[in-house]
Amino acid sequence: MADKGRLSGLELNVLRSSILTSDAPEIFNHTANDEKPPVDRLIALYGLPVSQGSDTYKTMETEFRSSYKAYCQHVLDYDKSMEEYDLSSPAEPSRPPSSSEGMDTPLSELVRRFVEERIRGGNWTKKSEKEYRAIFSLLLAILGADIACSSITSKSAQKVKSTLQQVPKNINSNPKTRGLKFEDAITVVGVERMHVKTINKHLNACHGLFKWAEKNGYVSKNVFTGLTIKLKKSGDGERTAFSKDQIGKILSAILKDETSAIKKEYQRWGPLIAIYSGARLNEIAQLQLGDVRQVDGLWCFDINEKADGVRLKTSSATRLIPIHSELLELGFLEHAERLKKSGKQRLLHELSLSQGTGYGRNLSRWFNGPFLKAVGMSGQGLVFHSFRHTMVTNLLQSGVAEPLVKAIVGHAQEGVTQQVYFGDGYTVAQKKEAIERLSFGLENEGLK
Template sequence: MKLSAYLSLSRHGVFYFRWPLPHTDSTCRPTIKISLRTRCPVRAGTLARHLASCGLITRDNKELARLRQDRLRELVRTYFHKQLDQYVEWINNRGLSSVAVEDARSEMLDHQDHLDSERPTTMYLPVERFKRKMGVTDEEWIDSLPNAITELRKGRRELLRLVLEAAERGDGYSFGEPAATPPAPSAAPEPTSSRLSEAIADFMAEHSRQWPEKTSGQYQSYLAILVEHFGPDCRLAAMTKHDAAEVKKILQLLPASRNTKPALKGLPLAEAIKVTGHKTISPKTINSHIALYRRFFIWAERHGHTTHIIFDGMKVPRAKSAPTDRKPFSAEQSRQIYAELTTNGAGLVRRDSHKWGALLGMFTGARLNEICQLDIADVQQEQGIWFLNITDEGDNNKSVKANASRRKVPLHPDLVRLGFLAFVEQRKNGTRLFPDFSFSKNGGYGRNLGRWFNESFLPRLNMKQQALVFHSYRHTMVTRLGQADVPQPIVQCIVGHAREGVTQEVYMRDGYRMAQLRDAIEKFTV
């Protein structure tokens, strides 16, 4: 047994035992970490062997490892059944206020959101009370994760649904008298709800102000598929789960870039999905459509446009990520790119903006748009260290991908040596560092540089590969720093990824000193 897989050393020299928990659907495999309270490697090795053997026994013995699924579901059913009786008795005695009804409905939707996103969190769940009432030990609970959380959340969601139904039954009256003769059959009345086109217009008017223009346009096109399929006058309440399943089938047949390809542009939806020979949208894009439709119906139900939500549980399985999505440049490729950018031996670099934009990508690992939207004022100095202040402050078109994307990235010494600061000085009378990179709704400020780099520069260097693009600079930076033993949290700070864990999120909110980031980025070499 390789102890290095189970032992880790803290910065104080104390050994910790790490043991992987069973796989979940989350991206990161969960682990437990236990302090061995010793700095002696021999003592730590002995304890680690003992704990690892216990872990293997527990893992291989399914009776020890977790509650059986049928047993777990029975416990959840019993627990919430008792609670349901108490809730119904309360409603019969005192009724349920409108505020309580709205809170229950909101919590039920929150539980469904957690189930859809497959997040194994205990938010809103009575975990400790469930364990105490049903006699579930801490060991049984931990070994049954994440199924225990999922089943408990399903149970709570179902309880709230039944409570809301009971509240609705007690909220109305029926005064109908029995008829002497059965009435003649009549057509079912049209459901009282909003028209699809009207509801979508209200939904977009409320939400579009919070979204970037590109996102609003994308979501509008997603919702336009519903209008095209059902018609603008279709009543939301008349739409059923079967209709949602039909939409799902249509999405699986929908050609990619339907509105831009000459052979498909202008074709009605029903005809476009019958045209063969075109690549269809990916499972990820299908799920993006369905997620928006579900969100729309949740909003519509809350605002009285309909009485039900029909896109729950409609997502399709995701395809495995292709191994050629993106990959870093090799050491030889990096040297070849660097040589051409700095010497222009083959005459491929005709604009200073292309040269410095590409070099910034190489030596910072920043995203394409982050580089191209830089202002002159974003090149700053702190404690004698020059850095890029990557932010969304400035004109209204500047943006960042996430909160962690706002960061300070020290300038690599090679950038300074090559004359980047002199280039900045030449443009000090303007506002933007690269004013010749125009803004585009689809590509932001990075469209011009991205097209030149991906479609002209790399192919002429004989690097025309689907997996090699400007974004490969980020993969290269992360790979090289990791190979240089730079701690992962510092790498995340440099490239703008969120740091994880209590230590980083709570106790290291101020981040790392500029000198630490500089020392790390200097370990990147071409």
């Protein structure tokens, strides 16, 4: 810039696209042929004693992407600082781009503005932000970062849809596709392709992006409307709720130790917490002992993102869930106190963190596999997530209002009344009264 002045449009778009890809490791590290990922080239350049796969390597790779993103943004900011002004006329207030200006906006810039607004508005959790960035990085790879919004047509959207159906599952980690150029990777035969549900997730994200773009004058219409693939529903494959008899059988198997499948503490307390709280798998798996606390005199699970490595699915997931009296009667608080005295930090301390999936992987694998098989419930569309269906179904059937059910299980509220005027939400006492309507008759079944 010192020699030539401001950057060209192409150079600006490359920098903007680089900012997006720096948040998506699978795109940032994607290389062709024998070329090494950026951090490996950096390590080789300076002869650093850092081995691939080590904690130091992971930290270095993360910081490298972060610093590169900061560098690109700094260059963009410096270029902007070189703008010229006509000081002979009054300065005009900033205005949104005209229709023609908006439609000439590069796709990479559209994505950047959309992502920035969503983050600033607090619409995404860290996990959601990471997922959306990866989705939009793939969109840019298919259509091109520099394509103008005005050039994106229904045919372009169909191209995205058809290309997504060719994308191999785990494209960057599969040995058959790792290291290939994107256009070469999608032609590899003999590999499993992206699942239809994942394809629809990508298409829905693109629909959300272009819906925002249409409202803000960047495009004249949303070309991603109606593109999702309709899935045939199969009764055998659907997730369903447990019946009360099935819950009774699960409780009996756990509390009477009727199966050899239960060998660890998390295999006992994980399902018990799910039965009486309706919380998500990872919400339970990542619970800290400090998250078991009294609020207004009532014992609660405090579902939050305060601890390192803890992530929630949505902003609505942050909530207090009163602990059911039957779970208290089963000695839950005493168990938690023993763990505190032994120096543990997490409730299900035996579970380890899995990159990208959280703490719940082993609990899910054990419950959905060996345990359900041991109690004769495998192959019936029942999984750990069915506990949430069970909670919602039973609360609604017992007369609990739907907004209160949503507050307990962490679903987003709808309507101005709930979203705006009822900002403080339901009290712990109200939730407690509702959740106590759910009873599985431990005393009658001889399970206490």
